Amino acid sequence: MNSVYSAMNRLFRFYYDGFKNMSWWGKRVWIIMLIKLFIIFIILRIFFFHDFLKKKYHTDNQRSEYVLEQLINSK
Amino acid sequence: MIENLDLSLVNWSRAQFALTAIYHWLFVPLTLGLSYIIAIMETIYVKTGNEQWKRITRFWMTLFGINFAIGVATGIILEFEFGTNWSNYSWFVGDIFGAPLAVEGILAFFLESTFIAVMFFGWNKVSKKFHLVSSWLVATGASLSALWIIVANGWMQYPVGMVFDPETARNEMVSFREVLFNKIAIYDFLHTISSGFLLGSMFVLGISAWYLLHKREEFLAKRSILVAGIFGLLSSLLVAYTGDLSAKIVSKVQPVKFASMEALYDGQKNPGLVVFGILKESDKMIGEKKINDFVFKMEIPGLLSIMTGDGKDTFIPGINDLVKGNEPMGVLPVSEKMERGKTVRSLIADYKTAKLSNEVEKLQGIRRMFRDKTFIDNYFRYFGYASIDKPEDVIPNVKLTFYAFHIMVMFGFYFILLFILALYFLFRGTIIRKKWFLWIMLISILFPYVTGEIGWILTEMGRHPWIIQDLMPVSVGVSQIGTGSVITTFILFAVLFTVLLVAEISIMIRQIKLGPKH
Numbered sequence: 041m042n043s044v045y046s047a048m049n050r051l052f053r054f055y056y057d058g059f060k061n062m063s064w065w066g067k068r069v070w071i072i073m074l075i076k077l078f079i080i081f082i083i084l085r086i087f088f089f090h091d092f093l094k095k096k097y098h099t100d101n102q103r104s105e106y107v108l109e110q111l112i113n114s115k
Numbered sequence: 116m117i118e119n120l121d122l123s124l125v126n127w128s129r130a131q132f133a134l135t136a137i138y139h140w141l142f143v144p145l146t147l148g149l150s151y152i153i154a155i156m157e158t159i160y161v162k163t164g165n166e167q168w169k170r171i172t173r174f175w176m177t178l179f180g181i182n183f184a185i186g187v188a189t190g191i192i193l194e195f196e197f198g199t200n201w202s203n204y205s206w207f208v209g210d211i212f213g214a215p216l217a218v219e220g221i222l223a224f225f226l227e228s229t230f231i232a233v234m235f236f237g238w239n240k241v242s243k244k245f246h247l248v249s250s251w252l253v254a255t256g257a258s259l260s261a262l263w264i265i266v267a268n269g270w271m272q273y274p275v276g277m278v279f280d281p282e283t284a285r286n287e288m289v290s291f292r293e294v295l296f297n298k299i300a301i302y303d304f305l306h307t308i309s310s311g312f313l314l315g316s317m318f319v320l321g322i323s324a325w326y327l328l329h330k331r332e333e334f335l336a337k338r339s340i341l342v343a344g345i346f347g348l349l350s351s352l353l354v355a356y357t358g359d360l361s362a363k364i365v366s367k368v369q370p371v372k373f374a375s376m377e378a379l380y381d382g383q384k385n386p387g388l389v390v391f392g393i394l395k396e397s398d399k400m401i402g403e404k405k406i407n408d409f410v411f412k413m414e415i416p417g418l419l420s421i422m423t424g425d426g427k428d429t430f431i432p433g434i435n436d437l438v439k440g441n442e443p444m445g446v447l448p449v450s451e452k453m454e455r456g457k458t459v460r461s462l463i464a465d466y467k468t469a470k471l472s473n474e475v476e477k478l479q480g481i482r483r484m485f486r487d488k489t490f491i492d493n494y495f496r497y498f499g500y501a502s503i504d505k506p507e508d509v510i511p512n513v514k515l516t517f518y519a520f521h522i523m524v525m526f527g528f529y530f531i532l533l534f535i536l537a538l539y540f541l542f543r544g545t546i547i548r549k550k551w552f553l554w555i556m557l558i559s560i561l562f563p564y565v566t567g568e569i570g571w572i573l574t575e576m577g578r579h580p581w582i583i584q585d586l587m588p589v590s591v592g593v594s595q596i597g598t599g600s601v602i603t604t605f606i607l608f609a610v611l612f613t614v615l616l617v618a619e620i621s622i623m624i625r626q627i628k629l630g631p632k633h
Binding site for chain 2: 054055057058063065066068069070072073076077079080081084085088089090091092093094100103104105107108110111112114
């Protein structure tokens with residue numbers, strides 16, 4: 041148990057020290073990365089990129105029917 | 116309904132995907148290439164114990180870190196677009212795409228992101244050897260990520276290892292081995308990662324040239340040129356070799372793309388390979404499409420047949436043969452493929468009707484047909500042709516395909532020459548005095564980016580109109596959503612990615628000007 045705790049503690053210190061002593065560029069790119077991830081996963085995903093078939097139909101059966109229809113009637 | 120499909124929706128959806136992929140590809144190849152160069156430099160440091168090599172490694176690692184952090188997750192947007200803009204395609208693809216992308220997410224991405232922390236935070240905290248292993252694992256992880264993505268893309272170029280289920284309207288993977296070892300995927304993977312190695316090498320060469328031009332960091336610059344020069348030369352030779360292998364496969368499985376790459380309209384035995392040429396639209400037509408004639412061309416006689424790997428007397432079908440057919444040479448006309456595609460389509464319609472009237476035996480019979488190899492090879496493989504309006508619609512933009520291919524090849528030879536010269540001047544000890552050459556090295560940073568993007572344009576636009584070769588044209592794969600929303604997200608992406616790119620370049624320039632800190 042003690043060795044697991046010690047390993048976890050060492051892992052935490054590893055990341056903690058890494059982030060604490062991060063250089064100017066490191067901090068800057070982390071800020072950019074977090075803003076970017078926020079835009080991608082929150083703004084774009086929620087407001088712009090709905091799964092078309094999941095939003096339009098509730099079951100996989102309905103989705104299959106719709107796509108089959110598209111395949112048959114396409115020109 | 117697709118009969119009333121707004122063409123601008125297809126075009127905007129394609130443009131949006133292209134924009135996202137092009138921007139994404141500005142970040143990826145540098146990660147691919149620089150990660151190996153760093154691992155090589157660190158290996159030299161660990162082997163020699165020379166602290167200067169540690170300083171060199173850490174400097175390039177800084178630039179690698181900036182590029183990695185800014186570029187990470189830009190590819191996720193492509194997956195969003197599959198579900199939103201290309202929902203019919205995503206559904207039809209079934210688990211073929213899901214499996215490689217899941218492996219990519221679980222194995223490669225976590226490998227990369229776990230050990231990248233050791234790379235940056237682990238100096239003086241873990242042993243030298245463990246740090247070195249981490250650097251190699253980051254490089255391997257980056258390449259593995261690329262492998263799974265290209266396996267998925269390879270399936271779109273040459274769909275194998277699956278059967279179509281008319282019950283679910285999805286393809287089911289029946290052979291993971293066939294999907295993974297798809298020839299297109301394997302050669303494209305090797306070609307793609309080696310082009311990334313080349314780009315990373317050119318980047319290191321160019322930045323080192325900048326230091327030499329400014330009479331700074333001579334030791335770092337010369338050692339970096341040595342490593343990047345050798346790695347870049349080997350990579351550029353590998354790019355040429357794998358490009359050749361790729362072209363051989365393309366000639367077999369995407370013959371229209373291959374003929375368009377050479378603007379070959381009339382098939383022949385022993386055709387020449389066009390080294391350089393200028394095309395212009397002529398008055399001759401294939402259906403409603405104008406043919407491009409050469410205003411001027413330089414060619415190597417007989418080389419095109421040899422390039423396909425079947426010997427100099429092999430018949431290479433031209434665009435005319437592939438569209439209109441050439442019976443003596445065993446080339447099916449598109450009209451016949453359209454008929455076979457329609458047979459498959461009416462079978463699917465029959466399946467739907469049988470399902471409504473609950474005809475169990477008929478349903479089972481049709482499902483069995485879709486699993487029958489003869490039916491797959493002779494009919495289902497042409498399913499997409501059912502949605503083609505006119506035979507000439509299977510011809511991609513010939514001018515674009517031709518020029519993209521030739522510019523790519525031209526740059527390929529340029530890179531080989533440049534790496535040879537860089538090593539030659541370095542070994543002769545004259546590189547510092549060759550200011551003109553240092554400038555060329557610096558400017559040349561841009562060229563592998565241009566070439567890489569052109570390569571993808573050739574790969575993707577060269578197989579137009581297919582989103583999945585011969586199985587699904589883009590017009591069928593697209594979602595019926597508002598064109599306005601696609602335009603909005605197109606603009607959003609253009610702004611977002613441009614901001615990211617400007618941020619990356621400005622932070623990188625700042626770090627390069629500062630030079631190595633340690």
